[in-house]
Amino acid sequence: MRIETSFLFDLDGTLVDSVYQHVLAWKEALDAEGIELSVWRIHRKIGMSGGLFTNQLLRETHGEISADRVEHLRQLHAEAYKRLRAQVCPLPGARELLEALTNAGTRWAIATSGRMETAQVNLEALGVDPAKQVVVTRDMVKYAKPDPDLFLAAAARLNVPIENTVVVGDSIWDMLAARRCRSLGVGLLSGGYGSDELERSGALRVYEDPADLLLHLDEVAARP
Template sequence: MPSSPSVAVLLDVDGSLIDSNWLHTLAWHRALRRHDHEVAMYRIHPLIGMGGDRLVQELVGHGVDGAGDTHQEEYDALAGDVCVLPGARDLVRAIRDAGAQPVLATSSRPEALAPARELLDVEEHLGDVTDSGDVEDPKPSPDIFATALERAGVPPERAVAVGDTGWDMQSARAAGVPAIGLLTGGWRGPELVAEGAAEIYEDAASLTEDLALSIIGRALERA
């Protein structure tokens, strides 16, 4: 394996590596209720994966002071139910073993990402980490992926993004990075393709099994 991998794989976390999208949905529902906004969960779930401020704006039409902190409190109360998705750890290791650089690139707040990283337990395999604290505008803006690329030291054409929502796909497309969509966040395959996914896999485990034949494998062949 080269000491400085020439291909980066930009990995979303929530819904892609850890099974948390529905817990975030419940946490936002409870948080907005505490701020006197009753929002049905079917409206919240499709927005999970975009930045929290934009999510609130989309749901209630304006910003809500303190909503992000309240959401974090509610999510922390549910943290015991968060688990690693099938094949997530194996995927990170397989990417590194194949000679690419696995990079976490998420709209999560730093305080939410810390326990997720502890749960994943793949720190020794990671190249770098980018979260919402590192950018002005999180997903679906390209900033998360663009910052991750800069830190990884690779251009967009030598990177692949992996995510589970349309917001991941939009962000990757805006950053010029081809993307793989996973079905573990609740979005359907055709929805992810419509937002720009080049390939669809059921979960991290199925992507790991097919890694050499995926666009990640092809990027490594070209590098």
């Protein structure tokens, strides 16, 4: 029996060119709280859940870790990110990739560690309506990446076995989550991580961006 493949996409750095806008927004939030941290250290944590992100940052800087402070930082980041929305745009080939999958009858969903308040900026740039397409955000699950909850929830909403899915992401957190839920991980270089890091985290294949993946879909997926 032929197994049809469904796709579970990360959002930031995978479909939308927004990773560095998130880095700048977190930098602004941290600066506002008097927390000094290099930009490169912030980038290394983009893609994991916001709560885990802030907890790790505060631990590294020996700052006070409290639920109120974590929530305040999250709000500052969301406000700063929204101010950068004009800089957010789809990555090369992202719209064409989603259109090709849709036209081929291949099911796909988006699963992002971002909450809807920031994910909505990206979805609008991408032209995806969460009322019409499966989109799972941090608000909808108990744990986010590197835990697999987001991808498991997305597969459940598509009504497909998680083992028959391909997780496409740009960060090590996506690949680790894919391994934990027994999905096939495919990495993209469009979020700033290198091929070696993505492969060590579990990526079976690594491509430059959505346009490159579109050219090589037959390498990772069985068509309907």
